[in-house]
Amino acid sequence: MTTKLFGEPVQRREDPRLLTGQGRYLDDLGQTALAAAFVRSPHAHARIKDIDVSGALAVEGLVAIYTWEDLPGRAGQPLPLLIPHPALTHGRTAYPLAKDIVRHVGEPVVMVVARDRYLAEDACALITVEYEFLKPVVGVEEALRSGTLVHEDVPGNVGAHLVQEVPSADGRGAAEAIEAAPHTLSFRLDIERSASMPLEGRGVYARWDADDRSLRVYTSTQSSTSVRMAVAATLGIPLPKVEVIAPDVGGGFGVKIMHPWPEEILVPWAAITLGREVKWAEDRREHFIASAHERAQVQHVNVGFDDQGRILGLDVTILHDHGAYTPYGIIVPIITSTQLLGPYRVGAYRVEFSSIYTNTVIVTPYRGAGRPQGVFCMERTMDRIARHLGLDRADVRAANFIQPDQFPYDQGLIFQDGRPLIYDSGDYPETLRMLKELIGWDSFPERRAEAARQGRRLGIGLGCYVEGTGVGPYEGGHVQVTSDGRVHVSTGLTSQGQGHETVFAQIAATELGVPLERVSVVTGDTRRFGYAVGTFASRAAVMSGNAIALACRKVKEKALRIAADALEADPRDLSITDGVIHVTGDSRAAIPLATVAVLSNPLRYAFDEESRRATQFAGATPPDRPPVAEGDEPGLEGRDYYSPIRATFASGMHAAIVETDPDTAEVKILRYAVVHDCGKMINPLIVEGQIHGGVAQGVGGALYERMVYDEHGQLLNASFMDFLMPYATEVPHIETAHLETPSPLNPLGIKGAGEAGVIPVSAVIASAIEDAEGFPIDRMPLSPSELFDLRADHGA
């Protein structure tokens, strides 16, 4: 049997558990815990005048009711601002329970704990909160225009303002370069709110051990280590006394990287205060109004270009809606403004964004995290240039590509990790060639003409992106071989369905030369690994994958050293196959890894037959040497970290053929093609799955999903009945092709694939609809009724 598993389409190891109902998601735990529920603000902007809980006191099974006034010390302070940035001059975060003022519908005001969730909700319904209404601010332009402030001390509702400018090679600024260009265009683009919307909402379950004075928290999070630090700091518990575990998580897509949520502080605090286990599982309406959204931006574009469509100057102004608070900082607009450039080198670039407060749900990363908006902007620009010049859209893109011999390529900007935006590798012309071939770009005009003869309207579109993946600061891996020959791998970052138990096991099995079945992987459990950043930005495979590989190499080196002693061989002549270390070319001189694990730990006490070999009278170590050599450690285990100098850059290009109904303006995606470069693939089955899922979310964002707020700040479609996510009937068959340009930045050459699928979809669909309809598409999503109206506007 081969142990070269890296790169193989191995079936997932988490599946048998999840397919038989043996998964353990947050609400599957703590069946006897008390249940928490929240009274949430029904108003977008109001002052709390009075909270009357008396009506709820008679509810049978009621255990406790808490308001802000009950929260002690730091628990009553505003939640942390996770990612400070000098440009975020007016960062504001919420209190765990509202103090005086509520700033969006859904903000938690009162926490109720009762015997079960039904009773807790009964009590919530009987609590009366009296509000004095304040004028709500909805929409970024309204926020800038109106005199009403979301936060009294934030003038103009502007939380942050950031300008980045890269002059052209001849030293011109963007404005000057555009001015001097032979052709110029200016236009505006509008992008709506959507949301991650995992099918499992958030949830927290806490147990306080009063005897041990220790806290265990389970939370449906993308970053258990960071929740642990926040809980320990906020509740004043020594860090070693707090454990945080992400159990099986039913999807994240970004929303669960935000932390600590108010509930992640309140539920553990209540568990400690009450001395009882407490659990809260979010319901769907809560998820709509009390978690996070993303995407909404207004973009103003000025571009100057030459006769070939080469961009000489690009100036983009972005108004970014970050909702009522900024706990996650300004990562999303930073990513939009830097990743906007995609695979292109532009003459001069200037980008400016304002990140703006509104009385709506907070905005934190959703898969793609600002990139879909940036790509929408750049790709709409490319299409407009092509249209203006009467050139092929693919040719205009090709004219602007960074060439394969120009890597590493410095875009001259500062990226989301605070480091220079330098692309590591890629081959954009080849990707485009593959895409054109896959979708049949050059033969499309015939297909369109053929369809037109039948009265059908077809269009083709494309979109290109570059995605900074695998951002730091670091991840770690721990690998232990136990005396039964099993390999136990752990890493601190979390899993939400990406198949980490499988891909990390593939890496470990390949590195150590052991069968896959012998490897087990634990993620997101601070009992096993305390140092981590989290799962976001397509970074898990790059960061933890490499850290685990490095830890395995340490283990292997030690194993070979011990085996060399035992076999009286040179470690350089040894290799490991199927969990057995052997001398190359001599099949009899061999020792199982299990035995090496035994020998690695000099013992006084035997605990089984095998372990007798390591005891002190067994002669395992020569009497003239210490049993554990200086600088060595007992046990066959290793820990290592991977901390890259900067991000890797995956890339890809998508194309679609759509049909628009001449009467109903319905849009049907006939074909969807993806060419994708995530460096070396660990498991192509899983990479493809990530792409499929991303494209489906992209289709939702392009055609269906939007958060509809009215002028009062009420979210009108806070249910799956009205917020339209694609079903199987809406997602086209996705055709994929892969290109592998290894990253030179990490030992495994991988780049990360988690977000790739979603990033260019809105741009691609807009491009195709524009091609079918013959007028510019300037917004996402685009519903049939909007397309219908646009036709009327353009007299089409």
Add this chain to the structure above:
Amino acid sequence: MHSITLVVNGVVREATVPARTLLSDCLRHHLGLTGTHVGCEHGVCGCCTVLLDGEPVRSCLTLAVTADGHEITTVEGLAGPDGEMSPVQRGFNECHGLQCGFCTPGFLCTATALLRDNPDPTDEEIVEGVAGNLCRCTGYQNILKAVRRAGELIREEA
């Protein structure tokens, strides 16, 4: 409080529940069968789908008391008595038909009923058959493939 008797995965189970208890909550919290998931509590996502007398129903829209005396199959009851995964479960495993696994029990129950009634569905019938279930992870492509594969397995093993 109401005493009800359900036959769940072939086993007679009794529960005492308030009248308003949802079947999903009864299965999950009273009977400890947490394989049935709740994604929306309003009948749209299909995560909570179980088989009631063999027919797929949304357990979040069903009151536990109305299931009194009926037979229910949940994801925990799909595998054979020896624990061998059913053809539908194996199809999903082979075709990478799940990522986070939260929607999966609903898809498995839906597909089980679909293929029981029609072991050789066309591609359109498969799409139609699972079009009432949401999945936020997979983009459905591998789910459709998994159902197709499950049909093959059922036919091979018939």
